[in-house]
Amino acid sequence: MHRLSLVPPRHAEKRRQKHGTIVAAATVGAVFAGLMSLAGVQTFRVHQAQGRESRAKTASQVLQHRIDALAPVGAAHADLIHREQDVRSVLSGDVDWAHLVSSVQQAMPGDALVSSLQGSRANPGSVNIAGTGSDQNITARWIEGLVRVDAISSLWVPSANKPGGPHQDVTFTSTATLTPAAQSNGRVDQYIGGAR
């Protein structure tokens, strides 16, 4: 069945054009609305970031005040660290002379005597010891004994003299170089430690 239209074709064309204009305007409007929605979301995110920044700055200010209040503690700690470094510095290479002399006494032959001892920690550290004994065997046993002292090395006996006469003692001198074992142990710990 064919329907007849009584509206003139010009009117139909106008209506179609009007409809098309409305659709076009609506489309542009919808796009615009969508874009503005995106802008709104963006603005919301900006506000979020601003809020996060503001909260972090406020919290930082509070923290900074607390840190400022504790600043003397930090300064005292830094001073302590510097002083500890100074102690380590001045005690580096320190020689335990009492231990060195005791080690020599323990290692020397039972029938020898030390008549003088000079030591220096100048580089390289050295020690010169003069001793006496009844005969030259003691000189040999002196060398054998002192070789076992780990605080000295390069032991040498440049002279061992026995003056003429039946009851004269042998007088000998010996030189040696100090080793790292001559250094004092635990002296740094005597001053440093306990706080950590």
Add this chain to the structure above:
Amino acid sequence: MNRRLLVITVAAIGVVTLAWTAFVWSPSAHHLHAHQAAANAAVRHQDQLKVDLSRLQALQAKAAAEKIEGDRLKAALPDAPSLDTLVLGLNSAAAQAGVDVTAIQPSPPGALSGAAIVTPPSGKAAGAAGSAGPASAEPLSEIHFSLTALGGGPQLLDFLNRLNKLGRIVVVDGISLSGGKLHPGGQGEGAFTATLTARAFVRQAPPSATPAR
């Protein structure tokens, strides 16, 4: 919709989008990035402050112990020459060891001499002690002094041990024992004269002329 209207619509959408991008989106994106970067930086700063605060709080918990150690270190390396306390300490150690100190000859504080250290000789690599300590963080000066003491062998060894335990650090660089006789095992014979060359330290820059106090 006819073709002309379609073109106009597309053009309008394009113009709106371009305008929106130029005047709305770009500025807001720039703001967003700037604020996000600032917020991230603020949060990082806050985190760093938290770490600093917790470190300081931990230090505060140890403040009492550090104060004690600090006082000990100040006595070991005083900020002034304090020659009087040095002499008192030396004399006290000598008295306790039964040694008679006959002479003390201190020099005014001077720059660190970088006194020699014991170097490991070839063939005897004993000892692991470092041959060089860490660099000093503060200027230090040193008081060189020589000390002469009279006493028996065991007493002089006791005196040397007591010097090592003084509250103020004294480093003995050289020693000379003569006059008596040291026997094996510790007992001596006769009185020795001990001459020590030593240093005490002051935690201050070497002055050109520093008073004794």
